[in-house]
Structures are given as structure tokens and as C-alpha cells.
Amino acid sequence: MAEEEFDSFTLPNGMRCVHRRPGRLAGQVAHxxxxxxxxxxxxxxxxxxxxxxxxxxxxxxxxRRSAYRVNSLLENAGGELNAFTTKEETVVHATLLRSEFRKGVDLLSDMVFRSLFDAREIDKEREVIIDEINSYKDSPAELIFDDFEELLFAGSPLGRNILGTPRNLKRATRQQLVEYVSGHYRPDRIVFSASVEMPHSRFREICERYLAPFEATQGGVSTTEERRAPERQPQFDVVRHKNTYQTHCLLGGYGYDLHDERRLRLAFLINLLGGPASVSRLNMLLREKYALTYNVEAGYVPYSDSGIYTIYLGCERDKVERSVELVRAELRRLRETKLTAVQLARAKRQFLGQWILSSENTENLMLGIAKSVLVYNGFEKSEEVAAKIGAITAEELLETANDIFAENNLYTLIYK
Incomplete structure (x- = not known):
């Protein structure tokens, strides 16, 4: 009898594990x-x-391993090792041959639980990151998002950019790093997710060998603060003068948090408004109809206790006023005009299709499942997500648009 596609369990130390068995036709790749x-x-x-x-x-x-061995262990066999930091998670991930899976689990656990934080490496990496920070000054289309969140979440750690500041990085000590890790890199705050073709029993054996030995509490003194929901800020309409050819504009406001059932409706509206498809409303309006901008896009990021939606566009200086006027008009249209049955059906088909296509990327699928387990201690199957999308009504979308796209929840930041 064939095994179920997914298996999930919790190790004695509190670490949650999720295994996807994709089937033999999935090939030799593991994530x-x-x-x-x-x-x-x-x-x-x-x-x-x-x-x-x-x-x-x-x-x-x-x-157990030098820096060279950490970086070459998987790459020498054609694999890839990477990591990224967000405002609420840190992720270490790898793509490798199925035959190297055990080695990959050993390496990732070694990196997360046994890193040295050598003083010489700290000095080198702080300079690398300071250079990364300075490079953002040449990327206004990226920098404007950090500046916007700093204004919207003023006074909250959510408003801080991910890279830090040169001043703080120069003052960072090894003790601070160790305290941060000891306070947060605990097994009960970690999810291990993997897609690899092997029996669930074998996957459990590997987890028990390489992940279970780490204790639930590593000790140490944490200097971190408890998460607190950010306070709502007064509306702003800020213009900052930058020495750039193009004018960059970001509009947006507060969105639903990860625990709000309305978050799927907002994601649906954002996709309709300015998602990746060329037929998104703002792309058809600003680019195709009026040729005001090369790029316009909308986004929504939910956090554990807050959220943010954004609309970004870049255009020539004399076109920004008209562009903003059209964006505001489109938001007003979503607030005042209910989608017809045909429009709703078309938007659902597109939204569901994009979700299915993205879930076919196995790496993205497993990272999404891991975050879901981290936040909700579980995850939804594809048919459950499809059912929720299918159940969205035009009345619910109108209500959501009036709540989130209201005039008093529209903030703007312009670089010109």
C-alpha cells in the first residue's frame, strides 16, 4: 500500500518536522x-x-567543519546551499541529490546549532554587510520599501530594515550574536521541512539521528524583546528628493495579520490589482492604456500581528501625479463597484492557477509549508486552499476593499 504524500511529527526536543514523499517520478532531487x-x-x-x-x-x-567544508560539502556534489533572513524568520535551505540527503541534514543542523562565530569572521562579514547596505543607495526601487516600512511601523522593530545600520554592525560583539542565537535558535522554534523520495520511516530515522540530540533549551541569556503589535501611525504623504532620473512612488497601508481569516481575500485583491500577470488592472491601466510607467506592481505581506500592502511604480517626474491619481481611482473603483460574476470567476481562475504553478516549485512549496507549521502548527492541502479560493464572494471582496483601501489607510512615499 502506497504511503501518504505528507508525514509530520514532533521530535522529543520540540522540533517539528514535515516530510513530503513526491514519488519515484520526481527524480533524484531533494529539497x-x-x-x-x-x-x-x-x-x-x-x-x-x-x-x-x-x-x-x-x-x-x-x-566540526571549517568554513570551506561548510560551503563545499554539498556544492562539490552539485548541490546548492543558501539562507535568508526576514523580519520574522531565518531560513537555511539546500537543494541536492537525493543520495546526499543524509549529508545535507547533518550539515544544516551543524550550521544552526554548532556555528563558531569566530571573531575574525565576524569582522569580515560586518564589512561585507556594510557594503551591501551602501549598495542599496544605488537601488531606489528597493530602498523605498525599507523607508516606507520604517515610516509605517515607526517605533516598532517591524520598522527596522533587515540589514541593520553600519553603526550597529560595527559595534556588534560576539557575545551579542551568541545571546541572540541562544535565545532564539531553539528546537521548539524550528521547523525542518523536506521533499525527498524515501519512506517516511527512513526520514524519521534521519531526523532522530541528526536533529533530535539538540536540547530544547540551549541556555544563555537572551537580551531580546517580546513581540508587540505596532501602533498605527498618522497618515503621511512624504516626498524625498533623490538624485535619480526616474521618480519612484510607493503607496500603501496596513493589512491583515497572519491570523486574520480575511488575509486570503486581501491577497486575492492585491493579485487582481497589481499581481505578476500582465493583465492586472494597474498594469493594463498605467502601462498599456496610458504608457505612464514601465513597471507597476502591488504586494501584501502579513506578519504575526500586523500586515502591509504596497503599490509601487516608477515613472518620469512629470507623470507621477497622473499615475498616483489613476491608482487612487482604481482603489476607489474596487471600493465602490462589486465584481460581476464573470469578473469574479476569471479572477479566481487566474489566482488559483498562479497558486498551483507556484506550488509546483518544490522548494517554494516546502518553505511555505514550514512557515505554516511555524505559525499555525499545521498546513493546508492544495484542495483545501482551492476550496477557500472558490468560496470567496464578490460581497466579501467589496467589504475587504472598503476596509483596507479606505482613504484613511492610504500612505505615500515618493522619491523625486
């Missing part, structure tokens, strides 16, 4: 990740930048 429930918003004020610095240093040697 695995350790998703840690700690990011930049979990830093104390004096630690700003530490979470991202720690991520860099995970590649710089452990008690």
Missing part, C-alpha cells in the same frame, strides 16, 4: 530547510542587524 521562528523584529534595539549577521556567519565554520 530541505530549517526554518527558525526568529528574524530582525526579534532583535533588541542595540542588536539591530544581528539577525542578518548571524545568518552570514552560519556559513563561516562550526565546531
Amino acid at each position: 530541505l530547510a530549517l526554518t527558525i521562528g526568529a528574524g530582525t523584529r526579534d532583535e533588541a534595539a542595540a542588536q539591530h542587524g544581528v539577525a542578518h549577521l548571524v545568518e552570514h556567519l552560519l556559513f563561516k565554520g562550526t565546531t
Whole structure:
């Protein structure tokens, strides 16, 4: 009898594990990740930048492996090793041959639980990140998002950018890094997810060997602060003068958090408004109809206790006023005009199709499942997500648009 596609369980130390068995036709590739429930918003004020610095240093040697061995172990067999930091998670992940899976689990656990944080490597990596920070000054289309969140979440750790500041990085000590890791890199705050063709029983054996030995509490003194929902800020309409050819504009406001059942409706509206498809409303309006901008896009990021929606566009300076006027008109249209049955059906088909296509990317699928387990202690199957999308009504979307796209929840930041 064939095994179920998914198996999930919790190790004695509290680490949650999810295994996807894709079937023999999936080939020889495996994807695995350790998703840690700690990011930049979990830093104390004096630690700003530490979470991202720690991520860099995970590649710089452990008690069992040199930096070269960490970076070459999988790559020498054609695999890939990477990591990233968000405001609420840190993820270490790898793509490798199925035959190298056991080796990959051993390596990831070694990096997360046995990193050295050598003083010389800290000095080198802080300079690398400072250079990364400075490079953002040449990328206004990226920098504007950090500046917008800093304004929208002023006074909250959510408003801090992920990279940190040169000043804080220069002052960061090894003790701060160790304290951050000991306070947050705990098995009960970590999810291990993997897609690999092997029996569930064999997967459990590997987890028990390489992940279970780490204790639930590693000790140490944490200087981090408890998460607190950000306070709502007064509306702003900020213009900052930059020496750039193109004018960059970001509009947006607060969105639903990860625990709000309306978040799927908002994601649906954002996709309709300015998703990746060329037929999104704003792309058809600003680019195709009026040729005002090369790029316009909308996004929505839910956090554990807040959220943010954004609409970004870049255009020539004399076109920005008209572009903003059209964006506001489209938001007003979503607030005032209910989607017809035909429009709703078309939008659902597109939204569901995009979700299915994205879930075919196995790496993205497993990272998404890991975050779901981290937040909700479980995950939805594809048919459950499809049913929820199918159940969305035009009345619900109108209600959501009036709640989120209201005039008093529209903030703007312009670089010109």
C-alpha cells in the first residue's frame, strides 16, 4: 500500500518536522530547510542587524567543519546551499541529490546549532554587510520599501530594515550574536521541512539521528524583546528628493495579520490589482492604456500581528501625479463597484492557477509549508486552499476593499 504524500511529527526536543514523499517520478532531487521562528523584529534595539549577521556567519565554520567544508560539502556534489533572513524568520535551505540527503541534514543542523562565530569572521562579514547596505543607495526601487516600512511601523522593530545600520554592525560583539542565537535558535522554534523520495520511516530515522540530540533549551541569556503589535501611525504623504532620473512612488497601508481569516481575500485583491500577470488592472491601466510607467506592481505581506500592502511604480517626474491619481481611482473603483460574476470567476481562475504553478516549485512549496507549521502548527492541502479560493464572494471582496483601501489607510512615499 502506497504511503501518504505528507508525514509530520514532533521530535522529543520540540522540533517539528514535515516530510513530503513526491514519488519515484520526481527524480533524484531533494529539497530541505530549517526554518527558525526568529528574524530582525526579534532583535533588541542595540542588536539591530544581528539577525542578518548571524545568518552570514552560519556559513563561516562550526565546531566540526571549517568554513570551506561548510560551503563545499554539498556544492562539490552539485548541490546548492543558501539562507535568508526576514523580519520574522531565518531560513537555511539546500537543494541536492537525493543520495546526499543524509549529508545535507547533518550539515544544516551543524550550521544552526554548532556555528563558531569566530571573531575574525565576524569582522569580515560586518564589512561585507556594510557594503551591501551602501549598495542599496544605488537601488531606489528597493530602498523605498525599507523607508516606507520604517515610516509605517515607526517605533516598532517591524520598522527596522533587515540589514541593520553600519553603526550597529560595527559595534556588534560576539557575545551579542551568541545571546541572540541562544535565545532564539531553539528546537521548539524550528521547523525542518523536506521533499525527498524515501519512506517516511527512513526520514524519521534521519531526523532522530541528526536533529533530535539538540536540547530544547540551549541556555544563555537572551537580551531580546517580546513581540508587540505596532501602533498605527498618522497618515503621511512624504516626498524625498533623490538624485535619480526616474521618480519612484510607493503607496500603501496596513493589512491583515497572519491570523486574520480575511488575509486570503486581501491577497486575492492585491493579485487582481497589481499581481505578476500582465493583465492586472494597474498594469493594463498605467502601462498599456496610458504608457505612464514601465513597471507597476502591488504586494501584501502579513506578519504575526500586523500586515502591509504596497503599490509601487516608477515613472518620469512629470507623470507621477497622473499615475498616483489613476491608482487612487482604481482603489476607489474596487471600493465602490462589486465584481460581476464573470469578473469574479476569471479572477479566481487566474489566482488559483498562479497558486498551483507556484506550488509546483518544490522548494517554494516546502518553505511555505514550514512557515505554516511555524505559525499555525499545521498546513493546508492544495484542495483545501482551492476550496477557500472558490468560496470567496464578490460581497466579501467589496467589504475587504472598503476596509483596507479606505482613504484613511492610504500612505505615500515618493522619491523625486
